[in-house]
Amino acid sequence: MPGTVVLGSQFGDEGKGKVIDFLAEHADVVVRFHGGANAGHTVLVGEEKYAFHLVPSGILRPSTMNVIGNGVVLDPATLLQELEDLRKRGHRAENLRISDRAHVVMPYHKAQDRVEEDLKGKFKAGTTGRGIGPCYQDKVGRFGIRMADLLDPSVLADKLETLVPIKQRLLAAYGSHDTIDGKAIHREYAGYGERLGPYVTDTSVLLEGELRAGRRVLFEGAHGTHLDIDHGIYPYGTSSNCVSAEAAIGSGLGPRAIDEVIGVVKGFTSRVGTGPFPTELQDETAEYLRERGGGEYGTTTHRPRRVGWLDLVMLRLSARVNGLTGLAVTKLDVLGGLKTIKVCTAYTFADERIEEYPADMRLLSKVKPVYADFAGWPDLPEKEWGGIAAKGVDALPEAVRTYLDALSKAMRAPVRIVSVGRSRDATIHVAT
Ligand code: IMP
Ligand code: MG
Secondary structure, three states: OOEEEEEEOOOOOOOHHHHHHHHHOOOOEEEEOOEOOOOOEEEEEOOEEEEEOOOOHHHHOOOOEEEEOOOEEEOHHHHHHHHHHHHHOOOOOOOEEEEOOOEEOOHHHHHHHHHHHHHHHHHOOOOOOOOHHHHHHHHHHOOOOEHHHHOOHHHHHHHHHHHHHHHHHHHHHOOOOOOOOHHHHHHHHHHHHHHHHHHEEOHHHHHHHHHHOOOOEEEEEEEEHHHOOOOOOOOOOOOOOOOOHHHHHOOOOOHHHOOEEEEEEEOOEEEOOOOOOOOEOOOHHHHHHHHHOOOOEOOOOOOEOEEEOEEHHHHHHHHHHHOOOEEEEEOOOOOOOOOEEEEEEEEEEOOEEEOOOOOOHHHHOOOEEEEEEEEOOOOOOHHHHHHHHHHOHHHOOHHHHHHHHHHHHHHOOOEEEEEOOOOOOOEEEOOO
16 A cells, blocks of 8 residues: 555456455545456355446445446446345445446447457357457447446437447348447346446546555456457457556556555466466366355356466566566465475477476467475365464465565565465555
């Protein structure tokens, strides 16, 4: 703090929700700065499980302000549903602010998402189908509708009058049979504008004021570095920038608003979606990790995640492009019970050693991982991990500490948080 970014260092699903919830205790403001309802953050409070897609993860803490920044693409129906669910479970959701510059996901974006995936064939990303890519396309193409437009029905009508025929022609040209009813969309979305209007504001001004007043702001990354539109596994990732610099752009702040960047690293790798994955496992270890991970099914799509060993080639890229200042390492309990744990330190292809993550996806799909073997640690009951967490990092089994040291050394960043279970208690804050 004061300005801390937390983001995924792998393909998403690193356990960010839990880390953010843990850090949110010390934050005055939590900001979502990119992505949309394709994200899925799971937070466990006692026995209560919450899965968030759009609301920032500080929403469960009544004194925390929660901001959806301009970099987010917002699906109003999903957001209203989440707010309603929270209310039903006894949480006030008044501490929410939405940027007037955030782009709105429209019904035709979802139709476009579906048909484009079909047309892309082997180049499809396996999207979540939430209309994320097409919404960002429209933002960049200047066809977009922003939250500010929803607040004035006449502005919305004006835009839809121009956009709907264009989108209809595009969908027809793609061979889609979806039809777009502009009038129905206007009715629906003007209604959303009315309901969400009270939350909409210039969040850039708001956040600058908060930082100037010395308040602590936590920027909540929604996906993982390797899904980033520039630095990720293009074209198999998502359509937003997922790296730390986006926290500034997507919140309307300068880069100096960011003091710390915490990269969340899961003790192994997982991926929901298509594309090359050099350390992917297909054997019984994969099944072991998937089942014990408990949550190794996508939070948004419920698809089984592909799993594999930790990959330091990937992680070195993450450390570099994000300028990581610290690591939060998660799901180490899930690895418990394996005799040997492998970590990929480099790749090889045609007798050549590859140290840096390649841009060429065809090459990435052919490389072979070079592994270092680490001694495993026991499979401990949840309670026991909780007891260890209460004592601190030195109480961790030696093999875990060796694993963490290797990770920290390769990523040139200290381990700041260790998570050894799903509950809030199974978390160690490493003192600096
Ligand atoms: P989209 O973001 O829905 O367009 O999907 C693009 C790719 O990113 C797909 O492979 C998705 O599975 C993946 N993806 C998007 N968001 C997440 C996330 O929060 N966790 C994991 N994978 C994601
Ligand atoms: Mg997730």
